Amino acid sequence: MNAQAMQIFEATNGAHEFLTFTLGNEEYAVDILKVQEIRGYDPVTPIANTPPFIKGVVNLRGAIVPIVDLRIKFKLGNADYHERTVVIVLNLAGRIVGVVVDGVSDVVSLSPEQIKPAPEFSNALDTQYLLGLGTIENRMLILIAIERLMTSRDMALIDENNVTRH
Amino acid sequence: MTIDLSVFHAVFFEEVTEHLAEIEQLIINLNIEAPNPDTLNAIFRAAHSIKGGSGTFGFNDMTELTHILESVLDRLRNSEILLTHEMIDVFLSAADVINDQLNAHRNNQIIENNNAKAIIARLQKFMEELPNELLPTVPINNTTDQANFAYQWRLNFVPAAINEAAGINSLLDEWGQRGILNIKHRPNPSDPDQIWEIHFFTNETSEDLREDLTFYVDSQHIQIEQIAHEESSIINNDNNSFGFFDNAPGAPQTSLANFASQAANTNNISPAITKIDEAYGFFTNAPGAPAEVNVKKTDEAINQVNNRKSEGSSIRVSVEKVDQIMNLVGELVIAQSMLAQVASQIDPNWTARMQAGLDQLARNTRNLQESVMSIRMMPISVVFSRFPRLVRDLAAKLEKRVELITVGEGTELDKGLTEKLIDPLTHLVRNSLDHGIELPATRVKLGKEPVGHIIISASHQSGNVVIEVSDDGAGLNRELIIAKARERGFTVNEGMSDQEVWQFIFSPGFSTAEQVTDVSGRGVGMDVVRRNIQEMGGTIDITSMPGIGSTFTVRLPLTLAILDGLSVAVGNQIFIISLSYIMESMRPLAKDIRTISSKGQVVQVRGEYLPVLALYEVLGITPTVSTPEEGILVLLEAENRRVALFVDQLVGQHQVVIKSLESNFRRVDGISGATIMGDGRVALILDVGYLVRRTARASSSNF
Numbered sequence: 001m002n003a004q005a006m007q008i009f010e011a012t013n014g015a016h017e018f019l020t021f022t023l024g025n026e027e028y029a030v031d032i033l034k035v036q037e038i039r040g041y042d043p044v045t046p047i048a049n050t051p052p053f054i055k056g057v058v059n060l061r062g063a064i065v066p067i068v069d070l071r072i073k074f075k076l077g078n079a080d081y082h083e084r085t086v087v088i089v090l091n092l093a094g095r096i097v098g099v100v101v102d103g104v105s106d107v108v109s110l111s112p113e114q115i116k117p118a119p120e121f122s123n124a125l126d127t128q129y130l131l132g133l134g135t136i137e138n139r140m141l142i143l144i145a146i147e148r149l150m151t152s153r154d155m156a157l158i159d160e161n162n163v164t165r166h
Numbered sequence: 167m168t169i170d171l172s173v174f175h176a177v178f179f180e181e182v183t184e185h186l187a188e189i190e191q192l193i194i195n196l197n198i199e200a201p202n203p204d205t206l207n208a209i210f211r212a213a214h215s216i217k218g219g220s221g222t223f224g225f226n227d228m229t230e231l232t233h234i235l236e237s238v239l240d241r242l243r244n245s246e247i248l249l250t251h252e253m254i255d256v257f258l259s260a261a262d263v264i265n266d267q268l269n270a271h272r273n274n275q276i277i278e279n280n281n282a283k284a285i286i287a288r289l290q291k292f293m294e295e296l297p298n299e300l301l302p303t304v305p306i307n308n309t310t311d312q313a314n315f316a317y318q319w320r321l322n323f324v325p326a327a328i329n330e331a332a333g334i335n336s337l338l339d340e341w342g343q344r345g346i347l348n349i350k351h352r353p354n355p356s357d358p359d360q361i362w363e364i365h366f367f368t369n370e371t372s373e374d375l376r377e378d379l380t381f382y383v384d385s386q387h388i389q390i391e392q393i394a395h396e397e398s399s400i401i402n403n404d405n406n407s408f409g410f411f412d413n414a415p416g417a418p419q420t421s422l423a424n425f426a427s428q429a430a431n432t433n434n435i436s437p438a439i440t441k442i443d444e445a446y447g448f449f450t451n452a453p454g455a456p457a458e459v460n461v462k463k464t465d466e467a468i469n470q471v472n473n474r475k476s477e478g479s480s481i482r483v484s485v486e487k488v489d490q491i492m493n494l495v496g497e498l499v500i501a502q503s504m505l506a507q508v509a510s511q512i513d514p515n516w517t518a519r520m521q522a523g524l525d526q527l528a529r530n531t532r533n534l535q536e537s538v539m540s541i542r543m544m545p546i547s548v549v550f551s552r553f554p555r556l557v558r559d560l561a562a563k564l565e566k567r568v569e570l571i572t573v574g575e576g577t578e579l580d581k582g583l584t585e586k587l588i589d590p591l592t593h594l595v596r597n598s599l600d601h602g603i604e605l606p607a608t609r610v611k612l613g614k615e616p617v618g619h620i621i622i623s624a625s626h627q628s629g630n631v632v633i634e635v636s637d638d639g640a641g642l643n644r645e646l647i648i649a650k651a652r653e654r655g656f657t658v659n660e661g662m663s664d665q666e667v668w669q670f671i672f673s674p675g676f677s678t679a680e681q682v683t684d685v686s687g688r689g690v691g692m693d694v695v696r697r698n699i700q701e702m703g704g705t706i707d708i709t710s711m712p713g714i715g716s717t718f719t720v721r722l723p724l725t726l727a728i729l730d731g732l733s734v735a736v737g738n739q740i741f742i743i744s745l746s747y748i749m750e751s752m753r754p755l756a757k758d759i760r761t762i763s764s765k766g767q768v769v770q771v772r773g774e775y776l777p778v779l780a781l782y783e784v785l786g787i788t789p790t791v792s793t794p795e796e797g798i799l800v801l802l803e804a805e806n807r808r809v810a811l812f813v814d815q816l817v818g819q820h821q822v823v824i825k826s827l828e829s830n831f832r833r834v835d836g837i838s839g840a841t842i843m844g845d846g847r848v849a850l851i852l853d854v855g856y857l858v859r860r861t862a863r864a865s866s867s868n869f
Contacts, residue, residue: 043847044848045739045840045847045848045849045850046739047834047837047850048784048785048786048787048834048836048837049785049786049834049835049836050834056848057827057831057840057848058848059500059842059846059847059848061493061497062493062494062496062497062500062825062842063493063825063829063830064825064826064827064829064830064831064840064848065830065831066830066831095829095830096830097830156832157831157832158831158832
């Protein structure tokens with residue numbers, strides 16, 4: 001478990017809840033407190049000169065919200081869109097962003113000892129964006145440091161001069 | 167129990183800021199000769215409140231300064247001492263220092279403020295001044311004496327040659343025997359740009375005075391006029407004074423009526439005074455008003471009454487909360503229009519009652535939206551109130567004499583706009599003062615009143631806010647501007663309309679000032695003014711007549727949150743272009759489209775070649791049409807550049823609510839914002855400034 005993961009557990013005193021979702025055959029999880037809502041995929045308004053994983057923007061009750069397809073970003077699963085395509089709306093430090101995933105599974109509670117550090121290896125997802133690997137029964141959850149990932153330069157979601165330096 | 171006072175600091179700071187603004191405004195409007203006791207009381211009260219508050223919170227530096235300020239004001243309102251120009255200067259500086267101290271406390275810094283010490287010393291001096299009775303006779307005590315004379319004249323004349331100075335002095339001595347002579351300004355004989363200003367209470371007629379003076383002064387350079395007072399509905403000048411003012415109380419005051427009558431006399435229908443009529447009518451309709459003299463003051467007095475009325479029934483709300491309500495109402499409007507759209511597709515028989523309900527919903531929603539918008543509206547007086555001080559300081563610096571008149575201060579516009587308006591308007595006012603208004607001596611030589619006028623007016627016109635900055639100065643110099651434009655390599659010809667010529671002054675780096683001053687002349691400014699105004703979705707126009715004056719007219723949308731836009735389609739996407747940038751839209755003929763070095767395309771529009779910018783290329787979209795003659799060219803102008811934007815087709819004209827793209831995303835080149843269309847989808851608003859800059863860059867890199 002790394003420093004970021006510790007922070008999350010410190011705040012909640014023991015077990016902490018995560019929302020799990022699938023990308024292809026892999027199971028991922030994010031801190032439930034970062035999730036604002038889950039909704040279906042609405043048609044987006046594309047924006048010129050942005051990377052392919054930024055699908056565009058949608059109107060979320062009056063706010064203009066960017067939509068990121070993590071399946072394209074991590075090259076997992078098929079990036080097709082139908083009525084069961086799911087968008088997880090995240091609220092990260094006051095900024096709202098929607099991420100497209102293959103499907104949302106459930107909410108699980110993990111205690112600190114269930115989280116193991118992620119091994120260093122070449123991966124689509126840089127280990128600096130991982131909180132660790134969570135084990136629950138025979139499932140392995142990849143815990144994403146979602147705030148760090150979404151504010152990174154890779155995601156091109158915020159202006160260069162606001163990007164968190166690592 | 168201890169109370170943590172610091173929680174009240176924010177409220178106190180806010181209050182002090184308001185009191186300071188009030189003090190500054192009141193001081194600026196004080197009439198030196200006859201200060202209104204109510205105004206003095208109001209200043210005293212404001213200073214007293216600051217003192218009380220700062221004492222409670224232990225801000226001793228502020229207490230110390232306001233205490234002495236208050237003491238001087240107390241003597242003033244008890245008529246123990248007389249108001250002087252110097253005092254006004256010191257009061258204003260004191261207000262500045264208090265503001266500095268306030269900011270220091272706000273940031274929790276304790277600074278040793280030497281200015282404060284200097285101001286306290288100067289204020290202390292006033293405390294030691296002799297009481298009123300011992301001072302020589304001054305106008306305010308002379309009211310009864312003045313009433314014994316038939317006329318009050320204001321005389322302005324250019325100083326006589328030095329060898330005649332003695333003659334003037336002896337003449338003035340002689341006049342002193344024949345009435346009450348009040349020398350307002352005695353020029354320095356070595357400086358030909360200064361002029362005499364004298365107020366004379368006498369039984370002599372203006373002809374007699376003029377005759378006396380012509381021994382020493384060229385008669386063309388003499389101006390004699392009746393000083394108007396009371397409600398001043400009677401316009402008097404040299405030829406038609408009938409002694410109306412036999413028992414006129416009060417002291418001499420400058421009058422707008424004089425300005426109006428003068429303009430009328432010289433048959434100048436000046437653009438600068440178009441607003442006067444209206445203002446003047448207002449003025450005469452207020453018979454109960456005290457002997458306030460110019461429109462500005464009457465207007466303000468009424469504003470103050472209004473303010474007082476509304477004070478009790480207003481609450482402070484944070485801007486965030488209001489914005490939140492605005493957003494929700496915006497959503498409601500969209501939801502309502504979606505419902506209406508769905509309902510229109512259902513069988514009408516079945517939905518008659520529902521339709522009625524929906525209509526009602528539509529009406530209520532619209533009303534709700536309007537009233538929520540109005541919460542953000544603020545009177546433009548928040549912007550205008552900065553100008554009296556600015557004009558006063560700048561006029562003193564430039565040795566010009568200027569009267570500032572503000573009209574329509576109650577006009578409301580969006581809070582966001584008022585903040586953004588300050589810079590461009592300040593620039594226009596400075597510009598008028600520096601380039602427009604002539605030096606007093608020049609003005610008298612030209613037969614104008616030595617005091618120049620700057621009028622700032624605001625009004626609502628068909629859903630827009632119109633703000634005008636006018637002066638009765640020299641006007642723009644067509645020949646000079648054309649010469650400069652040619653020098654800078656613009657295409658000019660003598661046949662250009664004035665409107666086209668005036669547009670040159672908005673070019674970056676353009677200045678006709680012969681010498682660079684620290685006020686203006688560097689040529690930065692007007693281009694920035696225009697860019698700022700365009701960014702607010704507004705436009706700026708100029709009218710000007712040589713020798714009579716100039717008027718700068720700024721037109722703005724009522725609110726920043728709404729934009730008048732044209733929607734255009736490219737491929738399957740819709741984009742919005744602000745109407746303020748659009749000159750026209752057209753479908754070109756194939757023969758009007760040419761290529762340059764087989765790359766860049768240009769279109770010929772009435773003899774001018776404009777670069778063609780294909781929106782689908784900029785945004786990487788697959789268009790439905792690929793040649794301009796099958797689509798539409800929208801001619802855009804921004805930052806003095808013109809381009810023809812090639813789009814597939816025009817969709818319609820809308821008022822759209824502007825949403826920020828950056829609050830959840832980042833800046834995108836070419837896009838200035840987003841909006842939500844009636845069907846709930848997002849449409850992007852094009853950044854026209856970026857598009858024209860891009861075209862300019864592309865064309866310069868091609869060569």
